[in-house]
Amino acid sequence: MVDSAFSHAGSAGPGDFRPMLDSLTSALKSQIAAATEATSGLRVDDPVIDVPRDLAHADLACPVAFDLAKRIKTATGEKRAPRDLATAIVGWLQEPGRLPAGIARLDVAGAGYVNVFLDRAAILAALVAGSPMTTTDGAEKVIVEHTSVNPNKAAHIGHLRNSVLGDSIVRILRAAGHRVEIQNYIDNTGVQVADVVVGFLHLEPHTLDEIKAIPDPFDYYCWDLYSRVGVWYRDGNAEGRENPEKLALRAEAQHAIESASGPIAEMAEYVAMRNLEALLRTMYRLGITYDVMPRESEVLQSNFWSDAFEMMKAAGSIHYEADGKHAGCWVMRAEEADASTDDDDFAADKILVKSNGLVTYAGKDIAYHLWKLNRIDRDFSYRRFHEYPDGHVVWITTPDPSAGETDHARFGHGDRYINVIDVGQSYVQDFVKKGVMSVANDPKVAASTHLDYEKVGLTVAACDDLGLPLADDERKRTFIGMSGRKGRGVKADDLLDMLEQNALAEVRSRVEKMNYPEDEQAAIAHTIAIGAVRYFLLKFSRNAVIAFDLKEALSFQGEAGPYIQYSAVRLNSIFAKLRDAGVDLDDPLGRLGRDRVTELLAAEENADFWPVVYLCAQLPETLARTAAGLEPSIIARYAFQAAQLTNEFYHRHQVRNETDADRQALMIAIIGLVQRTLVDALATLGIDVPERM
RNA sequence: GCGCCUGUAGCUCAGUUGGAUAGAGCAUCGGCCUUCUAAGCCGGUGGUCGCAGGUUCGAGUCCUGCCAGGCGCGCCA
Structure with a gap:
């Protein structure tokens, strides 16, 4: 396998590919394990194999002798020097037929490291011959829910983190061979939509026709209205107390919306769906699409909730409170251990049905997740909502079965679900999972996860740049939380506009040199803008609070998406120039032959070739770690490196x-490999590489 | 009160199951564009890894305690 590029370059199809470094490492592990047993009588299973910080030491290093010395001492009391043990292990491994293919030689170094030097020419050849991306076609269906923005106003960069994270998880899982369905849950019956409706009814009265006549961007209009409603509830003082009479209007609107009939419900339906259309446009700018959008209204009206309710009652996991603080409610009781936290201020139990009969979000979410895993014996009706330019259709649930269309893929029926929801909702999500478990105790639920991530806040500097007013005590904080109620935040479309504008300026500054036409300039600027924002949101680990700094987010330099795109584009340029010069680009390694490649890679003047090749070899392992941890920042940083x-x-x-x-x-073989590595790694982040920039 | 997360260079952050001399970007100082795109490259400055114990041949990483900060615990979502 490892020398295929020399024998039949380029003929390796995706099917016969295995990530060679991974299989080499695992083969080496089992041989080292065998070596420990043969040389000391004690077997160290699964020994640690590291990539040393300094490749001058070795390509792989194994500190197993230290571990072995400890175990020998524990077992027999005998003190053995790790270096002697390492020497014996190396001696055993060097016997004919014991080293896995792809390893050139071994060495003992330092106090007892087993150092491994790879057959570099063979590794390079195998990489060039095969695609580093896995192509197995797994049968497991994963449902990824992300975005799920309240459809009552424009999305801000906090929402963007959710969507970009979720979308990258989708791409990573697909690259790892999973079938993935992308769901965007639409909370069209909640308080947030109701508040905008209250605004249209009472704060600035509009008829439905007048609302329809509001020009785009409608979601921006609602953004402002929503924040004004928040102040209006407090009688004009943003920090004041809410006026009960006005709050009653909100409750009235909510009830009307839940009943799904009448002019208020009709207005809410229009407002929610028009905001949803705007949201899909915004997300599509970032290359984010969805498969199906279940709506909360249908979870209620199509009896998903009532089924789940009965199931939980039967399972005894939900209780009616006849008296006490939660009199008239159906609650899920907290664990015994957690009940100790119950006091006057904090209740440990979770309410699923309020005393007024309305179902809380947690209750609806339980029903929704049961459907995802096919544990509720009914389905939604669906209709086409939007068709993307590539023909992909996003479907939405509809209350009217007769209006439903049936020529869609089978939705739901997942083998597990992943919900991208910010960490602030962990408490509720734990109850949701417990609720689902209580009626569907199976491995699918256990394998399903709430994928949490931290918030995006604003720096004080960013607020100043954007002209957002701050109170004096807020200026001392390291970050300022975004707030829809206060209308404080950076709208996603505004950020994208700024990025595209900046990118276009950059592109134009080199139009003389690059000589590209107008329409290509805009396309390049768009690709760069997307690269910048997606990379910015993905380079931080999920549990890092992002203090959004406008200058940093707009930067195309350093650790930024455009830097990575640019490095790949430069390789495009090299190939273009080589083609112009008539240089033979076909099968460079085959022409050189294995021995010549080995010789060249070992030459002093080519000392910096191997680290590049070696990093490329680590893509599959990096992707595997990214998928295992559901942590796109791992592959984001890899791409930057x-x-x-x-x-x-x-x-x-x-x-x-x-x-x-x-x-x-x-060199041609190497830059071809690097280019493909960069493109593949960026693809998992949803970042494209333009032909030139 | 209870729970979760965080503390690493001036700032923002990485740091794989404990492994060889703790890294990157930004900022700052100094170099490099008649040579495949300077969105770049090279070099300098910058660290008691919050504090104190412990485990270990070896600790930024594991354990215990403490300090500081953030978030959550709603008949909102």
Whole structure:
């Protein structure tokens, strides 16, 4: 396998590919385990194998001898020097037939490291021959729910983090071979929609026709109205007390909306769906699409909730409170252990049905998740909501079965679900999962997760840049929370507009050199803007609070998406120039032959070739770690690292002007590999590489 | 009160199951564009890894305690 590029370059199909570094490492592990047993009588299973910080030490390092020495001492009391143990292990491994293919030699270093040097030419050849992305077609269906923005106003960058994170998880899972369905839950019956309706009814009275006549951006209009309603409830003082009479109007609207009939419900329906259309447009700018959008109204009206309710009653996991603080409610009781937190201020139990009969979000969510895993014996009716330019259709649930269309894929029926929801909702999500478990105690539920992530806040500097007013005590804080009620936040479309404008300016500044036409300029600027915002939101680990800094988010330099895109684009340029010069780009490794490649890689002047190749070899393992941790920042940082090596390589070596034909051929193989690695890694983040920029 | 998260360079953050000399970006100082795109490259400055114990051949990483900050615990979602 490892030398396929020399024997039949380029012929390896996706089917016969295995990530060679991973399989090499696991083969090596089991051989080292065997070596420990053979040389000491004690077996160390699954020994640690590291990539050393400094590749001059080795390609792989194994500190197993330290572990072994400890175990020997524990077992027999005998003190053995790790270095002697390592020497014995290396001696055993070097016997013929014991080393996995792809390893050149072993060494003992330091106090007892087993150092491994790879057959670098073989690794390079295998990489060039195969796609580093796994292509297995798994049968498991994963339902990823993300975005789920209240459809009552424009999305801000906090919502964007959710969507970009979720969308990247989708791409990563698909790259890892999973079938994925993307769901965007629409909370069209909640308080937030009701508040905008209250605004249209009482704060600035509009008829439905007048609302329909409001020009786009409608979601911006609602953004302002929503924040004004928040102040209006407090009689004009944002920090004041809510006026009960006005709150009654909200409750009235909510009830009307839940009843799903009458002019108020009709207005809410229009407001929610028009905001949803705006949301889909915003998300599509970032390349984010959905498969199906279940609406809360249908979860209620199509009796998903009542089914779940009965199931939980039968399971005894929900209780009616006849008296006490929660009199008249149906609650899920907290665990014994948690009940200790119950006091006057904090109730440990979770209310699923309020005393007025309305179902809380947690209750509806339980019903929704049971449906996702096919544990409720009914389905929604669906209609087409929107068709994307590539023909993909996003479906939405509809209350009217007769209006339903049936020519869609089978929705739901997941083997597990992943819900991208911010960490602030962990408490409720724990109850939701417990509720689902209580009636569907199976591995599908256990394997399902609430994928949590921290909030996006604003820096004081960002608020000043954006002209958002701050109170004096707020100026001392490290970040300022966004607030829809206060209308404080950076709208997603505004950020994208700024990014595209900045990117276009950059593109235009080099129009003389690059000579691209107008329409290409805009397309490039768009791709760069998306690269910038997506990378910015993904480079932080999920549990890091992002203090949104406008300057940093708008930066195209350093650890930023456009930097990575640029490094890949430079490789495009090299290939373009090479083609112009008539250089043979076909099968460079095959032309050189294995021995010549080994010789070239070992040469002093080519010392910085191998680290580039080696990093590329680590893509599958990086992708696996990313998928296992559902942590896109891992592969985001990997891509940046690859881009750094690319730019260094670009600067140090002139591929086009290289006079040694063999050396040039090797360089061509390497930059081809790096380019594909960059493109593949960025693809999992939803970032494209333009042809030029 | 209870629970979760965080504390690493001036700032923002990485740091795989404990492994060899703790990294990156930004900022700052100094170099590099008649040479495949300077959205770049090279170099300098910058660290008691919150504090104190403990485990270990080895701790930023594991354990205990403490300090500081953030979030959550609603008949909102």
